[in-house]
Amino acid sequence: MTLNIFVQHFVNALSLGSLYGLISIGYTMVYGILRLINFAHGDIFMLGAYFVFFATIVYKLNWILGVIIAIAATTICGLLVDRIAYRPLRQAPRISALISAIGVSFFIENFAVVVFTGMPRPVVQPKILMKPIILPNKVRLIPLGILVPVVAFILVAALLWLLYKTKPGLAMRAISFDIETTRMLGVDVNKIIALAFGLGSALAAVAGILWALRYPRVEPFMGMTPGIKAFIAAVFGGIGSIPGAMIGGIILGFVEIMSVAFFPNLSGYKDAFAFFLLIVILLFKPTGILGSKIEDKI
Amino acid sequence: MLKINDLNIFYGAIHAVRNVSLEIQQGDIVTLIGANGAGKSSVIRSIMGLVKINSGEIIYTPKNGKPVNISNMPVENRVKSGIALSPEGRRILPQLTVEENLKLGAYIRNDVSGILSDIDYVYTLFPRLKERRKQKGSTLSGGEQQMLALGRALMSRPDLLMLDEPSLGLAPILVDEVFEIIREINSQGKTILLVEQNAWAALKIAKRAYVLETGSINISGTGQELLNDPKIRAAYLGG
Numbered sequence A: 001m002t003l004n005i006f007v008q009h010f011v012n013a014l015s016l017g018s019l020y021g022l023i024s025i026g027y028t029m030v031y032g033i034l035r036l037i038n039f040a041h042g043d044i045f046m047l048g049a050y051f052v053f054f055a056t057i058v059y060k061l062n063w064i065l066g067v068i069i070a071i072a073a074t075t076i077c078g079l080l081v082d083r084i085a086y087r088p089l090r091q092a093p094r095i096s097a098l099i100s101a102i103g104v105s106f107f108i109e110n111f112a113v114v115v116f117t118g119m120p121r122p123v124v125q126p127k128i129l130m131k132p133i134i135l136p137n138k139v140r141l142i143p144l145g146i147l148v149p150v151v152a153f154i155l156v157a158a159l160l161w162l163l164y165k166t167k168p169g170l171a172m173r174a175i176s177f178d179i180e181t182t183r184m185l186g187v188d189v190n191k192i193i194a195l196a197f198g199l200g201s202a203l204a205a206v207a208g209i210l211w212a213l214r215y216p217r218v219e220p221f222m223g224m225t226p227g228i229k230a231f232i233a234a235v236f237g238g239i240g241s242i243p244g245a246m247i248g249g250i251i252l253g254f255v256e257i258m259s260v261a262f263f264p265n266l267s268g269y270k271d272a273f274a275f276f277l278l279i280v281i282l283l284f285k286p287t288g289i290l291g292s293k294i295e296d297k298i
Numbered sequence B: 001m002l003k004i005n006d007l008n009i010f011y012g013a014i015h016a017v018r019n020v021s022l023e024i025q026q027g028d029i030v031t032l033i034g035a036n037g038a039g040k041s042s043v044i045r046s047i048m049g050l051v052k053i054n055s056g057e058i059i060y061t062p063k064n065g066k067p068v069n070i071s072n073m074p075v076e077n078r079v080k081s082g083i084a085l086s087p088e089g090r091r092i093l094p095q096l097t098v099e100e101n102l103k104l105g106a107y108i109r110n111d112v113s114g115i116l117s118d119i120d121y122v123y124t125l126f127p128r129l130k131e132r133r134k135q136k137g138s139t140l141s142g143g144e145q146q147m148l149a150l151g152r153a154l155m156s157r158p159d160l161l162m163l164d165e166p167s168l169g170l171a172p173i174l175v176d177e178v179f180e181i182i183r184e185i186n187s188q189g190k191t192i193l194l195v196e197q198n199a200w201a202a203l204k205i206a207k208r209a210y211v212l213e214t215g216s217i218n219i220s221g222t223g224q225e226l227l228n229d230p231k232i233r234a235a236y237l238g239g
């Protein structure tokens, strides 16, 4: 393996892992607060990809505007999912919300088939993101490959700042330990939960946009596999932990890319690695890398 | 300041609070005593809005305001109108620091400098908390957690401070300290509703007292009257 090829794989793994990480933050935040696996989250990611496709390719807006619109529209969809499908079930047994989540996921996927058609559509990549940069030793890098992890790290840093330095962030951390106590101190918990859904959806939108640029196409079921893998990344990193989600995503990205790079024969099993990782972590450290034991409430 | 009329609370088939009426005058310490399971927490939690009531009225008169029936008011609005609760079991947020717990108590406020000076006020009431300001809530002892729960409830600058069993699980010397501080907070103008199983200590500082037995109030009077009542002495004060 030449240095060039290794660097390519490395950047690839980092990009893919950052995308898993961005998606998995949405899972981990919602799970941390509501103990709910938001099955619709992968579909929210898909909507982000479609929105940017429509904004920039169908309606020919410039990319910056298209990205802003796509993030905003996706965030609104995420908020609507919470408002319509989960909030009415807040007092219901947890299994009800879980079933509702599966229902929402099917609904969004099939709605997308009807509205967007089931056909995959190609995304035209902006040239500036694809023009290789040549480094010494013939190492070639595509700007997009660097953009993805950089964007991901900036967003995670911003999110951590929000969680640890602002008042809504304090409320969000409090809620994930004890909703009722947080409520009795005067926090409108539905607002804070909505904030978690909104932030998670915005990050998923960014991931969807970058994914659409990378692969470069969109289709209604594109959220399923990345969604499941990102969920695994969240469990792997320790569900409820935001740095954990990011680390879990990046590890998963490296496992997938590097195993295929070093053992090309295994490429057929690429999607199985994530599940293998899940089984291993559940057997040996069910709380994940950074997870703390979630105490049962009294 | 607060008047409850014919309150009933059910949990499924359990009739936990039966036709309870009580009244709290501005500036008083009022205590609600009773055995474990009598329904004390249910009453206090319904005032905060944490349990649904099945019938009855909870009339609250905010400072400089008109009486309103708050039975359907969202919890955060009750906090804004001056009600605060230090809950049974303290409910300190374990992963937040002492200072973050206090800041969360001030969530409805936006006056940054006022919040900081109130945090200092809590630290003068409870110097132990100042030493531990950067520590996680989970690392505090039971007594320190109780002090933090009290301090946190003060941070919204309530007019009506409700305390659910603040002496529960504390060493006797700490119990005295906690009751002393309750008296001090009251002397600075806060109205207090004190729920206790430690009837003797509660009656000693209470202006008015209500005794809850399996969901009903059958006895009430001044703290002094109940301390001298032979039935109360037999049932709650150990003879």
Ligand SMILES: Nc1ncnc2c1ncn2[C@@H]1O[C@H](COP(=O)(O)OP(=O)(O)O)[C@@H](O)[C@H]1O
Pocket: B011, B014, B016, B034, B035, B036, B037, B038, B039, B040, B041, B042, B043
């Ligand atoms: N969330 C609940 N669900 C069902 N029963 C409850 C609940 N909370 C309290 N109870 C029941 O209501 C009664 C009164 O409880 P509570 O108000 O906690 O009493 P106290 O605070 O005086 O010990 C008890 O019989 C208790 O078991």
Ligand SMILES: [Mg+2]
Pocket: B037, B040, B041, B042, B088, B165
């Ligand atoms: Mg109780």
